[in-house]
Structure formats: structure tokens, C-alpha cells
Amino acid sequence: MSGAPHGGSALAAVEAALSALGDDPCHAFLEVDHDGARRRATALDAGPALPLRGHVLAVKDNLAVAGLRCTAGSRLLADYVPGHTATAVERLVAQGAVILGKTNLDEFGMGSSTEASAFGPTLNPRALDRIPGGSSGGSAAAVAAGVCRLALGSDTGGSIRQPAAYCGVVGLKPTWGAVSRFGLVAYASSLDTVGPMAPTVAEAMAAFRAMRGPDPRDATARERPLGSGPSAPASIKGLRVGVAEGWAAAAGLHPGVREAVARAADRLASAGADVRAVALPEPDAALAAYYVLAPAEASSNLARYDGVRYGARVPAPDLLGMYERTRSAGFGPEVRRRVLLGTFTLSAGYKDAYYGRAQGVRAAVRAAFLQCLAGVDVVLAPTVPGPAPRLGELTDPVQLYLLDVFTIGPSLAGLPALHVPTGAADGLPVGVQLLGAPFAEETLALAGEILERGGP
Amino acid sequence: MIDEATLRHVARLARIDLAGLDLEQLRGELGRVLDLLAALDRADRLDVGSEEATMALRPDVVIPSAPLSELLAAAPAVSEDGAFLVPKVLP
Numbered sequence: 001m002s003g004a005p006h007g008g009s010a011l012a013a014v015e016a017a018l019s020a021l022g023d024d025p026c027h028a029f030l031e032v033d034h035d036g037a038r039r040r041a042t043a044l045d046a047g048p049a050l051p052l053r054g055h056v057l058a059v060k061d062n063l064a065v066a067g068l069r070c071t072a073g074s075r076l077l078a079d080y081v082p083g084h085t086a087t088a089v090e091r092l093v094a095q096g097a098v099i100l101g102k103t104n105l106d107e108f109g110m111g112s113s114t115e116a117s118a119f120g121p122t123l124n125p126r127a128l129d130r131i132p133g134g135s136s137g138g139s140a141a142a143v144a145a146g147v148c149r150l151a152l153g154s155d156t157g158g159s160i161r162q163p164a165a166y167c168g169v170v171g172l173k174p175t176w177g178a179v180s181r182f183g184l185v186a187y188a189s190s191l192d193t194v195g196p197m198a199p200t201v202a203e204a205m206a207a208f209r210a211m212r213g214p215d216p217r218d219a220t221a222r223e224r225p226l227g228s229g230p231s232a233p234a235s236i237k238g239l240r241v242g243v244a245e246g247w248a249a250a251a252g253l254h255p256g257v258r259e260a261v262a263r264a265a266d267r268l269a270s271a272g273a274d275v276r277a278v279a280l281p282e283p284d285a286a287l288a289a290y291y292v293l294a295p296a297e298a299s300s301n302l303a304r305y306d307g308v309r310y311g312a313r314v315p316a317p318d319l320l321g322m323y324e325r326t327r328s329a330g331f332g333p334e335v336r337r338r339v340l341l342g343t344f345t346l347s348a349g350y351k352d353a354y355y356g357r358a359q360g361v362r363a364a365v366r367a368a369f370l371q372c373l374a375g376v377d378v379v380l381a382p383t384v385p386g387p388a389p390r391l392g393e394l395t396d397p398v399q400l401y402l403l404d405v406f407t408i409g410p411s412l413a414g415l416p417a418l419h420v421p422t423g424a425a426d427g428l429p430v431g432v433q434l435l436g437a438p439f440a441e442e443t444l445a446l447a448g449e450i451l452e453r454g455g456p
Numbered sequence: 457m458i459d460e461a462t463l464r465h466v467a468r469l470a471r472i473d474l475a476g477l478d479l480e481q482l483r484g485e486l487g488r489v490l491d492l493l494a495a496l497d498r499a500d501r502l503d504v505g506s507e508e509a510t511m512a513l514r515p516d517v518v519i520p521s522a523p524l525s526e527l528l529a530a531a532p533a534v535s536e537d538g539a540f541l542v543p544k545v546l547p
Contacts, residue, residue: 080530081529081530082530083522083523083526083527083529084522216514216519217519219514281500282499284495285495285496285498285499285500287492287495288492288493288494288495288496288499289496289499291489291492291493292493292496299470303471306471307532308531308532308540308542309527309530309531309540310530310531311530311532312532313532313533315543316543317543318543318544318545319542319543319544319545320471321473321543322542322543323471324471324472324473325473327470327471327472327473328472328473328474328475328476328477331472336472337482337485337486337489339470339472340463340466340467340470340472340482340486341486341489343466343469343470344458344462344466344486347465347466347469354493354496357496357497357501358493358496359504360501360502360503360504361496361499361500361501362504363501363502363503363504364499364500364501364502367502368500396485396488397485397488397489398488398489398491398492401489401492
């Protein structure tokens with residue numbers, strides 16, 4: 001990591017973070033652990049130097065931290081206090097990071113604006129009338145507001161990259177399986193990833209390197225497979241960069257985003273990369289497959305919230321009535337819609353037409369991405385269609401779904417993807433998305449650092 | 457568009473009580489999502505199952521799970537002898 005903040009003093013870092021936070025005008029946090037953070041920082045300062053000492057961490061509130069409430073943005077879990085800590089969090093803490101608090105999100109990670117939190121929206125620190133994106137909107141806002149230099153998010157179909165784009169910070173969605181999901185409130189397990197958000201690529205990567213690797217408590221977390229090539233090329237010279245020209249020419253794309261992709265391609269070329277055009281799969285097929293598969297998995301994962309083992313219960317004379325009333329009162333409208341949708345597409349008579357077909361489309365999307373990445377090291381693409389929309393501007397669920405049109409394909413394919421801010425359009429942050437083959441995070445970072453420096 | 461009978465059936469399967477909800481609005485919203493899914497008909501598809509398995513087997517070693525008291529503490533109703541309490545199942 002490039003120089004420990006606050007001279008490596010954890011307590012100085014915590015005090016600076018609390019002072020930058022003030023009364024949290026953007027509502028980035030659902031809970032701030034003032035005392036716990038100060039206590040932990042004081043203990044750290046008295047101990048041996050650790051790589052992440054002096055780094056204050058904001059944790060998305062769908063990741064468990066023992067002793068702190070974990071609401072997942074849902075009324076149903078408003079008072080749930082887990083006794084365990086997510087592996088990703090535990091690994092950062094083991095390296096000296098101090099947890100400042102838990103950040104706001106769309107309920108259970110289902111949303112693109114953080115407006116679907118049961119505890120009220122988060123505002124975008126770059127422009128208070130704009131959404132911060134979602135679902136990791138609180139984490140993106142905490143970094144963008146300068147409260148902390150490290151935040152954890154989760155990304156199922158774009159929930160790290162899209163808010164990173166709207167708030168102008170770096171966001172890394174790791175390869176599916178690179179970082180343990182133990183302690184993450186599950187949404188769609190075949191897509192869920194945990195990853196870092198930070199002001200710079202170097203800081204995001206330091207966190208990623210600390211978190212990655214197998215975990216006995218998550219069988220899907222694994223090492224980078226042997227024989228998957230060098231962990232990172234030594235230099236940008238000759239790196240093969242494919243520009244997703246079809247995506248960058250998509251109808252409805254804001255000219256500022258189109259320009260950001262073109263400028264990024266120029267920068268990488270002048271740094272010595274071998275830049276060429278590539279074709280990625282059409283985004284509308286991936287979007288459709290996602291809105292079958294993710295709600296289907298959600299309908300199963302969220303079956304556990306039944307008023308028996310967690311959270312609030314709405315009483316009823318019989319068991320079925322208790323389940324139904326508890327879930328209706330506990331889930332917000334978007335979660336209810338996705339659970340109903342997922343139940344519908346898995347139900348008898350519809351499963352083959354929807355779920356089966358979506359699985360086939362996902363396999364084709366994945367194959368097309370991998371084929372494209374067999375010919376290049378990095379693909380450069382838009383992250384979002386435009387700068388952040390206004391709060392309350394998008395009221396129809398489908399309008400919100402379309403904000404994730406460029407982030408969903410890489411999620412279906414399980415690829416790593418890095419959002420790097422590169423400038424502004426209409427006074428709001430814009431940037432680009434870098435995609436790579438599974439476990440190519442280091443290669444993405446190499447290209448990302450060139451882009452954030454603004455040149456070679 | 458999902459008709460009302462199908463919506464009620466699905467809500468029952470999903471254990472969601474529809475009382476008090478605007479069913480017309482909900483059907484409209486779900487219908488617009490289903491319109492979006494029509495892209496599946498036009499898209500390329502591959503057979504599923506040919507992909508390599510990505511999960512590795514781990515050693516079959518017992519590791520401690522969370523203490524019972526911690527799990528019970530998160531529940532809305534528990535008995536004195538450490539069980540989850542639910543409304544009467546059989547009449």
C-alpha cells in the first residue's frame with residue numbers, strides 16, 4: 001500500500017474519519033461504532049506494525065461483524081446481531097484495519113440506487129440530489145465523502161462497480177470464488193462476490209490481496225488455478241487491450257461515457273498497450289438471464305427469513321399465516337417483487353421456459369466472454385450508461401434494472417471487473433470498466449493504475 | 457402478464473401475504489419484467505453442465521459451529537430448554 005495514512009496511527013485515522021463523517025449528511029452509515037473503533041485503534045497502536053494499520057474500514061451492512069447489527073437494509077433484520085464475522089472482514093482486521101461502521105444498501109443487495117433500503121436512501125456526496133448507485137451505495141458514499149479510504153461492498157450484478165461509477169471511486173468485483181462469502185447475507189449465490197472500494201487502485205488491490213484465497217467455511221472460495229498464466233504482466237507494453245466498441249456505441253449511452261472509453265483507449269495505447277476492437281455479447285440477453293437467475297436464487301436464499309430463526313415475527317394463529325405475515329411485513333416492495341418473480345420462474349410449468357432457458361443463455365454469455373478474453377488480456381468497456389440519475393427520478397423497476405446493463409454480463413461469466421474513475425461529464429464522475437479472464441485481477445490493476453494517473 | 461390466480465398461487469408458494477397490496481400495480485410491474493425476459497427467446501444458448509466444476513473438496517474434518525446460545529439469541533421466540541418456538545402446527 002502506498003504509504004500508511006496518518007503515519008500509521010490507527011487512532012489518528014479513526015479520529016480523522018469521525019471528524020470527516022460529522023453527522024453523516026449523506027446517510028452513508030446505518031451504524032457507526034465510535035467506541036469500538038477507538039478501542040481497537042488504541043490497542044493496535046500499542047502493538048506491532050501491521051500492513052493495514054491506519055486504515056479505517058466501512059463495511060456494507062450485509063456482511064456480518066460480530067456484535068454489530070447486520071440489517072442487510074431490511075426491516076426484517078433490523079435487530080439482528082450476529083455472533084460471527086465475515087471472512088473478508090476478518091482478514092482485513094487481521095492486517096490492522098479498523099471497522100468504523102456498517103453502511104447503507106438496497107435491501108438484501110437488491111437494487112441499483114440504495115433507495116430500496118428500509119432505513120432511507122443514501123445521497124451521492126458528489127451531488128446531493130443524485131443517487132449514489134447501489135446496492136453498495138453507502139460504501140461508495142463513505143469513500144467518496146472522504147470518511148474512509150477503504151470500504152467493502154458486494155457485487156451480484158454490478159453492486160460494487162455501478163455505485164463506484166456514480167460516486168467516482170475505484171471498485172473491484174473480484175472473480176467469482178476469489179474471495180470467501182462466509183458471513184455475507186446471501187442473495188444469488190452463483191453470482192455473489194465480496195470486494196473493495198477505495199480512492200485508488202493500489203488501495204483497493206491491497207485490500208483484495210489481503211482477502212482473497214480459500215476458506216474452509218466457503219467451499220466456493222479457491223486459489224488462483226495453476227497453469228492460468230502469470231499472475232500479472234510485468235508492464236503495460238504490449239498488453240493486449242480490447243475495446244468493446246459495440247457496447248460503447250450502444251443507443252442511449254451518454255456522450256460523456258462514450259468519450260471516457262475512447263480517452264481511456266488512447267491513454268492505454270500511448271502507454272504502449274496493443275489496443276484493438278473486440279465484440280462482447282449483446283447486453284440485453286445477459287440482462288434477461290440475470291433477471292431470471294438472480295431472483296430465482298433469491299427466492300430460495302430468502303426462504304430462511306420466516307419469523308422462526310431471525311429477526312422480527314408477526315404473530316398469527318397458525319404457522320403458515322405466521323410465515324406469510326412476517327415476510328410481507330418484513331420485506332420491502334423490491335424484495336417482494338424479486339421473490340415473487342423467482343418463485344414464478346421456478347414454478348411447475350414455467351421452469352423450463354424461464355430458468356432452464358436462462359441457464360443456457362448464461363452458458364453462452366460466459367463462453368462468448370471467455371472466447372473474447374482468449375485473444376486479449378483486458379477488455380475496456382463502459383460501466384454504466386451515464387452519470388448518476390437524480391434521487392427519485394427512476395420509479396419503474398425496469399428503468400433501474402437497465403442501469404446495470406453493462407455490469408451484469410461479466411457477473412454471469414464470473415469475471416473480475418474493475419471500475420476506474422477517469423473524469424467528469426455534466427459535473428458528475430464518469431469512468432470505465434476493465435474486464436479480465438478469471439483471476440486476472442492483477443492485470444486489471446496494471447491497466448487501471450495507468451488510467452487513474454491520467455496518462456502513461 | 458401474470459393473471460391474478462397465478463399471482464395468488466405464486467404468493468402462496470413464496471409464503472407472502474398479498475393482503476393490503478395493490479395487485480393490479482404488482483401484476484403490471486411483474487409484467488414489465490417478464491417483457492424484458494422475452495430477450496431470452498432470441499438469445500444464443502448452450503447446453504448447461506459441460507462446464508468444469510469449480511468447487512474443490514476439502515478435508516472431512518469437524519470444525520466447531522456457532523454455540524447454540526448465540527443462534528437462539530437471534531430468534532424471536534425460544535423455549536427454556538433451547539428450542540425455536542412456533543405457533544401450533546397441528547390443530
